[in-house]
Amino acid sequence: MTTNTVQYKYKEGNLSRSEPNKLRPENLRSEEMIVNLGPQHPSTHGVLRLEVLLDGEIVQDVVPHIGYLHRCFEKHAENLPYNQIIPFVDRLDYVASMNNEHAYAMGVERMLGIADQIPKRVEYIRVLVAELNRIASHFIAIGTYGMDIGAFTPFFWIMRDREHILRLLEWASGARLLYNYIWIGGLFYDLPVGFEERCREFVQYIKPKLQELDDVLLQNKIFIDRTANVGVLPLDLAINAGVTGPVLRGSGLRFDLRRVDGYSVYPELEFDVPVGEGKMGNVGDCWDRTYVRYRELHESIRIIEQCLVQLTGDHQRTRDFDPQALVPKKIRPKAQDFYVRAEIPKGELGFFFRADGRNDIPFRCKCRSCSFVNLSVLPEISKGILIADLIAIIGSIDVVMGEVDR
């Protein structure tokens, strides 16, 4: 395209035709007003647009408008072979790509019937990198959440610590965020030599930092005042709305797919599933959700330590180990419908596949994204609150718009 062609012709009303408000001004009472929040607003964690009906400072109604980051994942997936979809899967929840890949690869392996042949070392590496990435994702969630409600320092501390994880994963896979590391049937590479030792050093490094994070942010009086008793999500509503992940566990249900489904090597690992206990207010408030994430950091570190023991012990590196040994040349599952789900940092990531058995391209690949479902509960829990609390609630749900819009 030449640079002097007019790419966009401005017309009055273009915007309101493409994304019209749901609330009509003529239906409002005289003291009510519609305020548009986002899509370009730092506290909406990406391109989320909220249409907020306000009465003074009180939120009467919230209508989320999504789709600004829609990248046609499902359409692409209908035109690509199974193994080439993995880079697209990375870009769903782009702060936890390893977890996405793990879920996807597991689903296709089960469809092919090779899931139980995957070597233990591959599975342990998968869990190791996925848990490292879970820590990175929770760091983003907690750090940006602190920043949303006014605590700037913890964000920088946490980004500094997250950088170590990104460098480790870059060392393993070659990329900082979008890894394409977990393949169907194996891994791209084995871990680099010396990775386990560096990872141990990281674990030693991170433990006191977590205590620091707890002291400076989570137990901070201002933070507690902003988050405790705000945005209480009752458990029955949470289950009915299909909410999963730390948001559901924050509401008090001990439900973690790593335990419930026990996929990969998680049954062999020891870890607890933290739930919200209402320490600072009611069960299911913003503080509980954040604290569940914080405690999951410790659990992830426990898992990493156990993986490292296994990876340097029973399943240590051997000269002839090939992580791509089981990677199928041609991925053609027999005709079936398949739903797979796995726990990623934000909740249950599900993939629905329909394979027609004649093609190595899925006939249909639907992504059930947890951020999408978790976000849909926002209007329910933000009625009659202050607008500042609305920001606190959005942050505590921890949405990644790449996954909401797909």
Added chain:
Amino acid sequence: MTLDTIASILKSALGDIPLQPDANATPQALIVERAHILAVCKTAHQHPELYFDMLSCVTGLDNGPQANTLEVIYNLYSIPFNLHLMLKVVLPRESPEVDSVASVWRTADWHEREAFDMYGIHFTNHPDLRRILMPADWEGYPLRKDYQDPQYYRDIKIEY
């Protein structure tokens, strides 16, 4: 719990409605006629032996112009019984209408909006059936198999 047990529980609650098991699906699937889907979902949600309290996923699907059908697939999960069930509804392409289950599970609200957006499946009695991912004035249903990519959107040439 086997699929036969689930089907017989549903049948004893709802009368002898056709529930055809689908052997080719994981988790186990039942094909439901579209007139019964809301009743089946309500029973599955509330029956004390089933108690499917979570709706994981609602998938729209297009079988193409030759088969001339659309499908809606519901993935149900019961937290207390750790039970999975897939329900399938086949709809004709000429009149893709099915009852909304948003009154049973709130999850269905946005998922059905997405199926409407991508496939043009009309969910009757849905509380708020609007496009969700595409712009409101987008023409056509992008995930249908016979969808033609538009040349222009708002006088902007779309280049691929």
